[in-house]
Amino acid sequence: MMRLGERLLAARGARIGWVVLALYGLLGLAVGAGLLGRDEILARFGPGHLRGWGDEPSREERLAHLDFHLGLLSRALQQRDPEGALAEIDLGGLRVAERDEGWTLRLEECHRRLGELSNLTGENIEERLGLLEEEVGQLFGEPERGARLRRRLALLLGTDRQGRSILLRGLYSVKVALQVGAVAAGLSVILGALLGALAAWFGGWVDRAVVWLFSIFSSIPYVVLLLVLASLFVGTSSEGSLVPIYAALCLTFWVVPCRLVRAEVAKLREFEYTKAARSAGLGWPRILLGHVLPNLTHLLLIQATLLFVAAIKAEVVLSFLGLGVRDEASWGIMIQQASGEILQGFYWQIGTATLGMLGLVLAFNLVADALQDALDPEFAG
Numbered sequence: 001m002m003r004l005g006e007r008l009l010a011a012r013g014a015r016i017g018w019v020v021l022a023l024y025g026l027l028g029l030a031v032g033a034g035l036l037g038r039d040e041i042l043a044r045f046g047p048g049h050l051r052g053w054g055d056e057p058s059r060e061e062r063l064a065h066l067d068f069h070l071g072l073l074s075r076a077l078q079q080r081d082p083e084g085a086l087a088e089i090d091l092g093g094l095r096v097a098e099r100d101e102g103w104t105l106r107l108e109e110c111h112r113r114l115g116e117l118s119n120l121t122g123e124n125i126e127e128r129l130g131l132l133e134e135e136v137g138q139l140f141g142e143p144e145r146g147a148r149l150r151r152r153l154a155l156l157l158g159t160d161r162q163g164r165s166i167l168l169r170g171l172y173s174v175k176v177a178l179q180v181g182a183v184a185a186g187l188s189v190i191l192g193a194l195l196g197a198l199a200a201w202f203g204g205w206v207d208r209a210v211v212w213l214f215s216i217f218s219s220i221p222y223v224v225l226l227l228v229l230a231s232l233f234v235g236t237s238s239e240g241s242l243v244p245i246y247a248a249l250c251l252t253f254w255v256v257p258c259r260l261v262r263a264e265v266a267k268l269r270e271f272e273y274t275k276a277a278r279s280a281g282l283g284w285p286r287i288l289l290g291h292v293l294p295n296l297t298h299l300l301l302i303q304a305t306l307l308f309v310a311a312i313k314a315e316v317v318l319s320f321l322g323l324g325v326r327d328e329a330s331w332g333i334m335i336q337q338a339s340g341e342i343l344q345g346f347y348w349q350i351g352t353a354t355l356g357m358l359g360l361v362l363a364f365n366l367v368a369d370a371l372q373d374a375l376d377p378e379f380a381g
Contacts (some may be wrong), residue, residue, distance in 0.1 A: 017366030093147030194259030
């Protein structure tokens with residue numbers, strides 16, 4: 001008979017799933033440890049809808065990007081404290097160059113040439129446009145080596161409509177997804193297991209109450225129930241945080257573990273070892289927690305992995321509908337913001353969110369299948 005570890009890694013898909021999950025887990029821990037902060041995912045790195053690696057911008061987009069940088073400098077000069085306003089400009093490490101006597105004149109000349117290029121049609125202006133981009137770049141100082149590398153990585157997948165790094169927001173969303181999945185799956189399994197165990201152990205009115213409760217929750221469409229529960233927090237101090245998501249998912253996902261545990265405990269309570277424990281004078285809390293539920297560990301673990309995947313999908317749906325997180329990054333928010341970008345040929349944001357979610361969900365599905373095969377009592381050694 002194969003050992004548990006060998007059964008968990010028997011299938012090639014399971015091995016791939018474990019490796020992918022490990023990578024996602026390390027990334028989530030790195031983000032949680034502060035290597036990627038909330039301020040960085042909200043910071044502006046450049047003009048909106050900057051295309052990522054491998055996708056060249058059109059001439060119109062290049063002109064719009066030049067207009068963004070020049071406009072940023074011109075607006076700073078119009079402030080009461082121009083020097084302070086220029087010093088505050090920070091596009092992911094890209095700052096204004098040290099001003100000399102000709103800096104302002106060069107800025108005005110760049111504005112004039114940009115206006116000329118914007119009005120030209122049918123002419124080959126690629127060379128003139130490239131020269132203007134170089135001169136505008138000289139108005140900004142060269143970032144330090146570390147900041148330059150970080151900025152290049154941040155712009156690898158372009159920016160969203162607010163000029164924020166799509167790559168950084170996609171990476172930060174991994175932490176949100178893992179956090180929501182772990183909390184929702186863990187609490188749902190615990191709540192469902194306790195209610196199901198109590199219902200089967202005591203029977204009578206306790207069983208009828210629990211059955212009535214999960215029958216009510218089961219009769220309501222899943223998505224509608226999620227939306228109703230999440231909307232209860234609108235207007236409260238918890239709105240826009242993860243609290244509404246936790247509450248909505250936990251109050252929805254406990255039903256399936258409750259049903260499974262209730263059916264299993266109803267059988268286990270008639271086994272010889274539980275009758276012997278009762279005869280020995282052990283109380284019901286000790287029997288349930290120390291003897292019955294430990295025998296259902298395999299079932300609860302499999303349910304937790306399945307609910308983990310379901311929680312990730314549900315968080316994306318709630319955030320897409322505006323009932324999830326707001327001041328953080330989320331794959332659901334990224335998909336929502338990208339809904340109008342596809343028609344413009346800008347696919348970087350929705351592609352990043354979709355691939356990030358696909359990789360995590362697919363890896364968990366592979367691992368869930370491996371757990372089910374390895375922990376099934378029929379195959380346990």
